[in-house]
Amino acid sequence: MTNPILIAGGGPAGLAASHALSCLGFKSILVEKEDRLGGAPILSGYAKLVPSGEWARDAIGGMVERAMNDPLIDVRLNTTVTSFSGESGRFSAGLSDGSGADTGAAILCTGFTHFDPVNKPEWGFGTFEDVVTTTQVEQMISSGQGVRCPSDQRKPKRVAILLCVGSRDRQIGREWCSKICCTVSANIAMEIREELPDCHVYIYYMDIRTFGLYETKYYWKSQEEFKIKYIKARIAEVTSDGERLIVKGEDTLVKRPITIPFDMVVHAIGMDPNTDNRSISSVFGVTLEPNGYVDQLSVYGTVGATSRPGVFVAGSAKGPETIDDSIAQGHAAAVAALAAANPAAETA
Amino acid sequence: MPIHEQSLIRPENLTTHEEKIIDGIDVSGHWSTFIESRVVTDYNEQMEDEIAALPGGEFIHRCWQCGSCTNSCTVNAVNPEFNPRFWIYLIRMGIESELIRDKDIIWQCVSCNKCTYACPRDVYPEGVMKATSHWLELKGHTPQSPSAIFDEVCTDQIVDTGKIEDGRTLRRFMQKTGQSLLQDWIVAMIKQLVSHLPVSLLAKMGLSTLIAPRTSGWSGARRALKRYIEEQQTEQQMAVNPVVAGEEKH
Ligand SMILES: Cc1cc2nc3c(=O)[nH]c(=O)nc-3n(C[C@H](O)[C@H](O)[C@H](O)COP(=O)(O)OP(=O)(O)OC[C@H]3O[C@@H](n4cnc5c(N)ncnc54)[C@H](O)[C@@H]3O)c2cc1C
Ligand code: SF4
Ligand code: SF4
Ligand code: SF4
Numbered sequence: 001m002t003n004p005i006l007i008a009g010g011g012p013a014g015l016a017a018s019h020a021l022s023c024l025g026f027k028s029i030l031v032e033k034e035d036r037l038g039g040a041p042i043l044s045g046y047a048k049l050v051p052s053g054e055w056a057r058d059a060i061g062g063m064v065e066r067a068m069n070d071p072l073i074d075v076r077l078n079t080t081v082t083s084f085s086g087e088s089g090r091f092s093a094g095l096s097d098g099s100g101a102d103t104g105a106a107i108l109c110t111g112f113t114h115f116d117p118v119n120k121p122e123w124g125f126g127t128f129e130d131v132v133t134t135t136q137v138e139q140m141i142s143s144g145q146g147v148r149c150p151s152d153q154r155k156p157k158r159v160a161i162l163l164c165v166g167s168r169d170r171q172i173g174r175e176w177c178s179k180i181c182c183t184v185s186a187n188i189a190m191e192i193r194e195e196l197p198d199c200h201v202y203i204y205y206m207d208i209r210t211f212g213l214y215e216t217k218y219y220w221k222s223q224e225e226f227k228i229k230y231i232k233a234r235i236a237e238v239t240s241d242g243e244r245l246i247v248k249g250e251d252t253l254v255k256r257p258i259t260i261p262f263d264m265v266v267h268a269i270g271m272d273p274n275t276d277n278r279s280i281s282s283v284f285g286v287t288l289e290p291n292g293y294v295d296q297l298s299v300y301g302t303v304g305a306t307s308r309p310g311v312f313v314a315g316s317a318k319g320p321e322t323i324d325d326s327i328a329q330g331h332a333a334a335v336a337a338l339a340a341a342n343p344a345a346e347t348a
Numbered sequence: 349m350p351i352h353e354q355s356l357i358r359p360e361n362l363t364t365h366e367e368k369i370i371d372g373i374d375v376s377g378h379w380s381t382f383i384e385s386r387v388v389t390d391y392n393e394q395m396e397d398e399i400a401a402l403p404g405g406e407f408i409h410r411c412w413q414c415g416s417c418t419n420s421c422t423v424n425a426v427n428p429e430f431n432p433r434f435w436i437y438l439i440r441m442g443i444e445s446e447l448i449r450d451k452d453i454i455w456q457c458v459s460c461n462k463c464t465y466a467c468p469r470d471v472y473p474e475g476v477m478k479a480t481s482h483w484l485e486l487k488g489h490t491p492q493s494p495s496a497i498f499d500e501v502c503t504d505q506i507v508d509t510g511k512i513e514d515g516r517t518l519r520r521f522m523q524k525t526g527q528s529l530l531q532d533w534i535v536a537m538i539k540q541l542v543s544h545l546p547v548s549l550l551a552k553m554g555l556s557t558l559i560a561p562r563t564s565g566w567s568g569a570r571r572a573l574k575r576y577i578e579e580q581q582t583e584q585q586m587a588v589n590p591v592v593a594g595e596e597k598h
Contacts (some may be wrong), residue, residue, distance in 0.1 A: 229441075251441070
């Protein structure tokens, strides 16, 4: 019997990897830094997920429960990996709780960090209370509180969603597209209109990237059924006239400057590399790619291989990713890790 | 002209002052020409709703500004100022003053529906052009268009008699649009008719011009049609100008 597989990070990718292993009858150790499993959708309190429409607490909550009740998954909360030595098939890991573990292979499912929009001060986050992030709106919806202006709890009559906040911006060293925020924003816009039919929602975009089947289900539907308006403009500045927020920019289609009053401005924040990636890189001895995500050795060979044999990566640890793709990659990495941990399987 | 080729500075947005001093600085004369601000300071959400409430405008909110309608448009090929894509945008953002600048060309749509077949989002731009012309009329920005007058002349006859009589249509249309019946082309047409049509047919035409025959048992249909038209008109008035139309109703 092989040693258990070490999985760092208990978000969708890590939950999927541990579940895949236990389905095949193998043990895993699931090491999670926070006091709960579930990753971003649970820790940040997302509302209804793209594309299933299921509440995050049901969909991802179900995965968490499954892992917590699985005897083959050894869940370690409030824990990180502090050392990792040896080689593929025979690693030994030191954990922050002082314990150690022998492991055949490791899968990094350590995810991403939400972009902090105070790093784009011109868009008013941190200065004006009614400038919020997509995660905050997700929380307003999932908590049942409803969408309200934080300053005085009024129902907004007009909301602006600014896309690509913390993405596609060389000024702040973030050139990647965070992949999911266009779709998530269209989804949030529809949820706002559903709750507050009198509230008009405007989305300011540079490009709309509701890829694949999300096109009709989110972009088209948000226009056709919910009358969301999309305006091609990258906003220059968010200020206030003392009563409402003022969104300034150029409406590129009519080539005219705009200064439009809004009740609420939502930043569609992007997915930064996990702020732990430097230490993860040194503990696990894996390289990072230029943006700071965990480097993938090969795209078409062994799925999820990193620069160190026996260490694999899945989900948003290796770049912006959706939940469903993170789950698929977790499964794929589980199989690759199993093969690495069990040389018999490799030769067979 | 595509919007991107239009000059951003329009003559009517330039002002000069014979004598003006601002903060102690003399800004008189053409050396100190002022350009009025082009800043859009608010959206008027009602405008889209109003036009969407008129027949043909229903799907305007689907538009994603691809320009396929303008590229395929028959009238645009002749007059580059005729730009359905641009107008749809102005309506959606409620930039009314800009739309009204083009009020005298919007109605020139020839309803060929090339745009309808080109539009990837089923906006039915032809319908939007119709709804927009209609809106401009209802709002009093434009007089009734000749095609609307023609439609009305036909509709009135149908409602009245259940039939359209060509001679009457022509006479009423020319009268309502302030044109003389002694147009060269009408005279030529009548001459041709007289010399080529069999006498029996001419007699029939002459008779129906004089007595305007009705479809038998039409009165029930007439009542229903009238009621329906009135309902529609009130509904459209309400959509465009809820306060006034509501008061009229009471
Ligand atoms: C506002 C917003 C809304 C979104 N909505 C959707 C949606 O509706 N549908 C969709 O498909 N995607 C959505 N996403 C994307 C989604 O959040 C990610 O695809 C998903 O969370 C990735 O899962 P993951 O397991 O790779 O990473 P994460 O969810 O980030 O999980 C990583 C886990 O690892 C833990 N961890 C981190 N560092 C360490 C460490 N050093 N040691 C141990 N543990 C560690 C973290 O605490 C966390 O539990 C959204 C993203 C944003 C920003
Ligand atoms: S998914 Fe959309 S909002 Fe997000 S970074 Fe890409 S283009 Fe911008
Ligand atoms: S229907 Fe009108 S707008 Fe459409 S292509 Fe023809 S002329 Fe142009
Ligand atoms: S073709 Fe359709 S979607 Fe494209 S600009 Fe015209 S109306 Fe809009």
